[in-house]
Amino acid sequence: MLLAGLATGGIYTLVAIGFVLLWQTSQTINFAQGEFVMLPAFFVLAAMKFGGLSFAAAMGVGLAVSLLVLGLLFKRLVVDPVIRHGVLPLVISTIALAILMKEGVKEFYAADAQPFPAAWATSNLQFGGAVVSVQNLVIIAVAVLAVAALQYFLGGTRTGRRMQATAQNPLLARVLGIPVGRMVLYTFLINAGLVALASFLVSPIYLAKFTNGETLGLVAFVAAIVGGFNQVRGAIAGGLLLGVADNFVAAYLSAQYRAAIPLFLLIAVIMLRPQGLFGRLEERTV
């Protein structure tokens, strides 16, 4: 149970980190983040169906297309023209983008849920009476690896440090000769990579469906806010917390009001500790 919760939380975490990174470096609130997770699975399915590729090759294609479309094109075509008008127009623009992606998949691919092959065994292991699903273990492992790699990249490499500098103070970063525009682009690419990864992890469980993004996106926001909007480790904590809470509540309290749990958490955190559990107070939000 805890394991399933951690696995769910791992996926939430990946999505939430991307979300937080986008906000940090470019003040982009991506309301289409959930749809960003839904889409890469369909890139893979389309590559397999129309391109006749093997699953592994299709995953590669899916990742590449995701980086291109959800990273580069999203920044160039959607964010760049709108961001100068402020945060609110961008929020609304990404809402429209979410509708566009959802309807696009429904119209051009399929309206019903599509089975998505898993890249690993779906059997269960027995550990002294406890049943452990391999899938959950794999998800946790991949999520941990991805987060660790990201942390190393951000903290341990030159480019990562430059990105952090850009996030903290774009003006000063520019003065110091950091190519701010390129750093922001990297953030978008990392976000695209993270959502693609989350997509490949989550789709074998929930099947690939055009409405998948709705709950995922919401939960990712909530995780980001609960953990602290301006901290990557906040997003990690928020994601894991939500995943575990989600599974426990569904099992022990009420499956009907399962969807309300993250929202209660959200309201509680916003009212009591608006900067999030792990966040710093931020002056520029107002």
Added chain:
Amino acid sequence: MKPKSGTDHVFLFSWLIRGKRGLSLICLLLAVVLLVAAPFGLKPYGIYLLSLWAVMTIAAIGLNLTLGYAGQISLAQASFVGIGAYTAALLTTQGWPLGAAFALAALLCFVIGWLLGYPALRVAHHYLAFVTLAFATLVYLILRNEEWLTRGVYGISGIPRPTLLGWSTKAPLDFYFFCLGVLALAAAAAWWLLRSPWGRAFTALRENPIRASSLGIDTRRYTLMAFAIGSALGGIAGVLYAPLVQFIEPTAFTLGLSFNLLLMVIVGGAGRFAGPFLGAAVSVLLPEWLRFSEGLYLMIYAVFVMVLLAFCPSGLLGLAERLRDSWPRFFKSAT
């Protein structure tokens, strides 16, 4: 100012379209005539669409107060429409008059909207969007799960249309005029509100909250007020919605409708009085015009919204204003 010779007609024309009051008056008269005359040539479905437009416009006016004037983003307007609709459905199927539903729904939504405004005092922008989004999800879950009250997913059917002083609004045409009447009242109330010191305070709140409070405006109360009044209008729209469609169920009031209302306000032009009217017209009628494209219309709409926001975030009315301001120049260079 004396116009130069040779460009008289240009000046006359530009006076007509630039003279703000004159233009507004002409537009208003034209719109009223059109709205009264329109349903006579239409089939019942067309009349239904017009009624739906009137109902959605009321809800969008409410959201425009909250978002456009007071600057508080809300993704919960559909929930208030839902609360209003369920109030009307539950009361009128029990034999209560629709008037009672109006009063109760407006009061209920006002109070709930007031309470929802409290988080708005603590947080801004996107945080607020999520709080209201959470609220919207909660309302949906309650509507779906509390079957003793709302009959859950089965919905409530057979909602009667009201009789007003012996005038039965059972026929679509009569009900349309009823909706139009309520819309006129709501619009007049909003117009009056916006021109009152309250409305000015709302705008001050949006433009610069710190300066507003330093001028002695009680920002706390006005933020809550903006939320509460906007929500109450949503509730009133819901009370009309229930007898219009005569069957309601929870999925009609999900986030989709909230987004739709939000897009109406933005597309029309947030913070402009005529914005919701135009935005609701686009949102209700566009699917019909684009019927040939079948499932594609939502995509076309989404792309349209994104392009509009990139080039003219002040909406269609902002675009119109821009055109109006550049027209005389255009004419001058042509002559």
